Amino acid sequence: MKINIIIRFYEELNDFLISGTRKKDLFIDIEKDVSVGTLIELMGPPCSEVDLILVNGQSARFDYILQNNDRVSVYPVFECFNIESVSLLENAPLRKIKFICDVHLGRLAKYLRMLGFDTQYENDYDDNTLIRMSNAHCRTLLSRDKKLLLDKKITRRYLIKQAEPADQIREVVEYFDLKNNIMPMSRCLECNCVVQTVLKEAVESRVDQNIFEINDAFTECRECRKIYWKGSHYDSMMLWIRETVD
Numbered sequence: 341m342k343i344n345i346i347i348r349f350y351e352e353l354n355d356f357l358i359s360g361t362r363k364k365d366l367f368i369d370i371e372k373d374v375s376v377g378t379l380i381e382l383m384g385p386p387c388s389e390v391d392l393i394l395v396n397g398q399s400a401r402f403d404y405i406l407q408n409n410d411r412v413s414v415y416p417v418f419e420c421f422n423i424e425s426v427s428l429l430e431n432a433p434l435r436k437i438k439f440i441c442d443v444h445l446g447r448l449a450k451y452l453r454m455l456g457f458d459t460q461y462e463n464d465y466d467d468n469t470l471i472r473m474s475n476a477h478c479r480t481l482l483s484r485d486k487k488l489l490l491d492k493k494i495t496r497r498y499l500i501k502q503a504e505p506a507d508q509i510r511e512v513v514e515y516f517d518l519k520n521n522i523m524p525m526s527r528c529l530e531c532n533c534v535v536q537t538v539l540k541e542a543v544e545s546r547v548d549q550n551i552f553e554i555n556d557a558f559t560e561c562r563e564c565r566k567i568y569w570k571g572s573h574y575d576s577m578m579l580w581i582r583e584t585v586d
């Protein structure tokens with residue numbers, strides 16, 4: 341007798357799958373009494389590359405015996421991976437990925453922050469600084485410079501192929517499977533810090549009177565003290581996000 345399960349592989353594990361089965365839910369029939377570890381290896385990825393398996397939202401061991409209608413999510417080894425909130429995120433990619441952009445990717449860095457992704461960027465970082473910060477803070481180094489990315493010291497890298505910033509952000513969101521992790525307006529565009537809710541009364545003297553009167557919700561960057569609100573720029577930003585990465 342066969343049982344039905346749904347399985348999905350994340351990130352680099354997709355490289356082990358045959359084409360047509362990557363980055364999507366796979367509905368498969370298997371024999372009874374098969375362990376999840378056996379199934380994973382039959383499909384391609386070696387268990388040594390797997391860091392975390394969720395079955396119906398709960399973490400599971402390789403010897404877990406699959407049951408009818410189980411939903412399985414399989415995540416790769418990733419040393420900076422934050423697994424604290426694992427069981428809350430059943431079907432979303434769990435990786436808390438962080439980036440550092442080279443000096444030519446300022447617009448991409450801003451777009452990544454706009455979507456809520458932790459992105460280090462300064463326009464005066466030299467190659468050594470980029471590599472050192474990428475490694476020290478587990479940030480994936482984004483660059484269009486093949487020569488820079490060939491440096492063997494770099495542990496996380498991605499070569500941006502597109503030339504236009506709007507195409508680059510689409511490329512990064514697709515490649516790293518980030519669509520479900522987008523959190524617009526959650527990060528300061530200037531300094532990359534997560535913004536925090538601030539009481540309306542606290543910003544009265546710091547924003548224009550008409551902005552203060554027509555908005556009730558404000559956030560603030562604790563680093564540069566910049567105030568954010570959902571004004572007309574917010575609507576156009578959301579439209580831009582939908583058109584660009586949806």
Ligand SMILES: [Zn+2]
Pocket residue numbers: 528529530531532533561562563564565566
């Ligand atoms: Zn800031």
